[in-house]
Amino acid sequence: MSLSIEPGLVTLTDTAGNTILNTTEKLFYLRSADKITQTIVIPQRSTAGGLAGTTSYPIGTVDAAATFLRGRMRITGYVGTDGNTGVAVDTWVNISGTYVHLQSTSLFQAFTLINTGGAVTLQEQYYAKQMSTAAGQTYSMLGFTINLELLWGQFT
Numbered sequence: 001m002s003l004s005i006e007p008g009l010v011t012l013t014d015t016a017g018n019t020i021l022n023t024t025e026k027l028f029y030l031r032s033a034d035k036i037t038q039t040i041v042i043p044q045r046s047t048a049g050g051l052a053g054t055t056s057y058p059i060g061t062v063d064a065a066a067t068f069l070r071g072r073m074r075i076t077g078y079v080g081t082d083g084n085t086g087v088a089v090d091t092w093v094n095i096s097g098t099y100v101h102l103q104s105t106s107l108f109q110a111f112t113l114i115n116t117g118g119a120v121t122l123q124e125q126y127y128a129k130q131m132s133t134a135a136g137q138t139y140s141m142l143g144f145t146i147n148l149e150l151l152w153g154q155f156t
Contacts, residue, residue, distance in 0.1 A: 030153040036060040036071075037149050040122060042109075044143035051128040051141070056114075056121045062152040064118035070096040071113070071150035077143075095148070107141050113150070122148065 001020075004011040012021040040057045062069070072092045093099060098112040109126045128141055 029155070030151060034062065035149060035151055036062070036120065038122075038147075040146045040148065042124065042144050042146060044140055045126065045128075046140040047128065051126065053126055055124045055126075057124065059113075059120040059122050059148065059150060061118050062115065062120055063154075065154055066115055066118065066152040067155050068096075068153045069113045069115055069120065069150060070094075070152070071148060073099065073111070073149075074147045075101065075144050076147065077145040103141055109141070111146070115152075120150065120152075122146070 001015065002011075002013045004013075008023075010021065010023045011019065013019050036059055038059050040059075045051055071094075073095045074090060074092045076090050095111065095113060098110050101109045101111065103109075107126075107128045109124055112123045112125075114121050114123050126141060
């Protein structure tokens, strides 16, 4: 192995001369001291017909130069206003792109982290297909709570 350190450049090569690390290629720099922690309450939505929409929830701010958002989220507290409860996910899942949450084959939500000039939002897109219901009946997308922990950084 060979290690070369020069101002602004670190290179590591193996014994065959293959480059293992070259900092002229972009490296991810994590700004973990700037962790964002947020709790978001997703409301229950009820309808007798189909349902679709988008809602954005403000999360916090990061450096406007941030090029990477990565975090984890946990969904808890499935409770409908009619007293019905669902199964809480209650486990941490990765979120660095879009997380799709299914309540059934007909009801789902997609959650995406968005950074616009340093303002971070969690965008929810929801969809419930049209279902036939007896007169006066409705169906619901149950409400729940999202606990979110977010780190951000830059490729430099």
